[in-house]
Amino acid sequence: MDIKVLVKANFSSLFEKALLDEVSIVAQLKEVKKNDYLIDIGQEMTFIPLIITGAINVFRTDDDGDDYILYFIEGGDTCAMTLNCCMKGAKSEIKAIAERDSELLLIPVHKLEDWLHYKSWRAFVFGSYNNRFVEMLEAVDSLAFMNMNDRILKYLKNKVIANKSEFLKITHNTISLELNTSRVVVSRILKKLEIDGNIKLHRNQIEILDF
């Protein structure tokens, strides 16, 4: 599909006319498959990604290679941007992986500054920063204030939003890796959630009931 049409269809409510034209000129379409890497820790950001369709998971990784999921960004939310890209030459502090097949537009990072004279771009950029900040706070909330039972339930509900489906194709092991706990702990708690009527367990699939 033509980039110009894509941009207009997805961003005309966000960006002013002149900016839409500029975006159309420089944006590059990228299609990624589920579980594709978009960026890893230590890599340099050269593009600002604007999500068109799909959902992208953002993870933090420690020295041992253990992961923790921070948040996901999606197209419906439109206002999507991984941070850090603003500092020229800055290395990524996070890794990003497609939750499902997704389409994004890539904008060269230097446009971040170039376009600041557009009011709608400033609103977008600062709005995105703000959304990311709020999502980081929610990640802290989960870790600092919630027990594993509630954290897993919250995680599953986020997955429902990211996948637009109450039928999650996911294994207990994957959940344990994304929440940095063990598979046995996850299985134990999922079973409890099933008994409590929150979810229904199947092989390779979890159905969320009380959404």
Add this chain to the structure above:
Amino acid sequence: MDIKVLVKANFSSLFEKALLDEVSIVAQLKEVKKNDYLIDIGQEMTFIPLIITGAINVFRTDDDGDDYILYFIEGGDTCAMTLNCCMKGAKSEIKAIAERDSELLLIPVHKLEDWLHYKSWRAFVFGSYNNRFVEMLEAVDSLAFMNMNDRILKYLKNKVIANKSEFLKITHNTISLELNTSRVVVSRILKKLEIDGNIKLHRNQIEILDF
């Protein structure tokens, strides 16, 4: 002291000449005492605070009023700004309390956008966002990947930086409140850290040895 002198002394390496003048005109000096509130959750941000001296702690609070310390911002670091202020009318997601007597300059929030044509201001703003983001990631790192022993040690080392002293005037109870754990847990681990030779305990004071 004259604002103009203060601005020049603290920001001449960061801001270009014309911006220094602008800052001097609109900045308001605010002096706060240790433990003074700067902003609470739900309050509206009307000023961008620039730290001159001292240190400010930033906390997240849950519905039950439990706190968790996210990070501190200090004058030495100069690049200091609480986020969220960018969105007009946005409510604060965090609370900020002075770690010690501090001086700050208050800039009306709308200047954030007004001054974006200054290259040095853009660098400052995006640099600050980036610093805040990195500090949030460190908070997540602690919670997701570290045990209580290491989290307390890291907390104490941050306090040393914030207070520019290895002799911390702090009680076990205060630590437990800022890390959302219990006083008994803190006392137990502090005793272990003392036995391990990391710290030395006194009444109302902890000395950090291996800094």
Add this chain to the structure above:
DNA sequence: AATATAATGTAACAATTGTTACAGAGTAAA
């Protein structure tokens, strides 16, 4: 169909963190 692999269930136990209770030491106030 037989075999291998991946996913899940569960028991038993270990480690970590949280809670309750109380004692003693230091400090401040009366």
Add this chain to the structure above:
DNA sequence: TTTACTCTGTAACAATTGTTACATTATATT
């Protein structure tokens, strides 16, 4: 000085989370 209060130490126990081990079931591969 006596009293009250805050801070710290510590034991005993509870709750949560993590680990090891192994069985069972479903799916994929040969």
